[in-house]
Amino acid sequence: MPRVAIIDCEIGNLFSVKNVCEFVGLEANITQDHEDLLLADGVILPGVGAFGDAIGNLERLDFLSPIKDYIASGRPFMGICLGMQLLFTESEEFGQHKGLDVIPGQIVRFPSQRTGSRIVKVPQVCWNRIHPSEDGGQPWDGCPLEDVDPGEYMYFVHSYYCVPDDPSVTLCRTTYGDTTYCSGLVRSNVFATQFHPEKSGSQGVKIYKEWAARLADGRRES
């Protein structure tokens, strides 16, 4: 059974990530020990909460270099929600914070918006559609979104969104209020989503299934 390490940076619900990993046939281990990354067939960086706190916790637990080393090893890596944002260069959340800088780019806050008398609420807490990136993004074929229908709904909870310097990493786009942004990305072995596939019903489970299949393939090859 492929082994996945779920990095615990002490914020948010990791139960649901572990639960869905087990549901799709992975052996899932929630860990604060960076040495667990060495033996893992796949690594998930989940997370909710504040960017600065999460980076601070990763630093304190000595995870920053091991995560970068793991990603450089070419084995499958998945970032979810804040875990996607942490991959970027820096965030403007509560002052400027440096991220892992694996994906060059910025994390910015949704602007204050209104539609008529209605405030477009921040955080966005709702199901929203993901669409393939038009000009020059990554195709869904051959990535964990392979079995997902374009325009499918996924569950989102966030106030900030990712702006990659290189838009070609974009896998899917989502529109909230008047803002259309990168809601998922892929760059070689790194796959990341702003939405929570583990909370997105059967469509989200499909994403984990596809990702798990990659882990199994990687295990056979090595």
Added chain:
Amino acid sequence: MNHRIIPRLDIKGPNLVKGIHLEGLRVLGRPEFFAQYYFEHGADELMYQDVVASLFGRNSLQEIISRTARASFIPLAVGGGLRSIADISDVLRAGADKVSLNTAAVRRPELVREAALSFGSSTIMVSIEASKEDGLYRAYVDNGREPTGVEVLEWAQQAEDLGAGEILLTSVDREGTGTGFDLELISMVAQSVSVPVIAHGGAGSVQDCFEALEMGLADAISVASILHYDLIREREVWEHDDAEGNVVFLKSGRSFSKIQPAGLDEIKTFLSEKGVSCRHA
């Protein structure tokens, strides 16, 4: 935005119950059964409320949360009797994604800040149970039983400042009556905070759901009776449950005259036809 329709399940011990004005509880069946059914039929999220948490032990709730979280891959919010960071942590560890705080937050608002810092704002919902007196909405605690004198709008804004990620707004006056949401209350709060407001209390028909979202400007709605009675009508679930409490009502096959039962698909079809966006296949 796509408005969420959130089935609300009031829990007493091992049972799903439903009351009027948050009191006079009737046993409806096993909560996990209802939760699973709603997950499979398009619920956007699930909400458990332990209605007697301050009076009884919590073990059965933990088990219900774990069983539900293992089988349904949508967000699960849990509230009722959570008083401390440790209580919140227990419920999250059992598998909840969010918690709602009412009594403890009103008594000690700093708990909201501490909880938001510990678990992230998106995990912390402040639940406000509102009732109108002398023209002003005031917050109640202990399931709508105890007045606090706290003014609802001020409290909602303070909750947001303290780091609440969402406001769950219940009309105690309308809860369980099926006479419609309190649109004045909902729009007042929804227009005054920048975090999402979930309206709860009073839904008696699909039209009421539409009005809460369209006129009330709610971001999401939480619905109990019309869904539960629809499910009961469909499946006659009570036959399979050992229930505690008033089941005569259930066996009679009657529901409340004001409640027009409707399933999630029916609600979402109605909303979509009226141009209110929601996740609907």
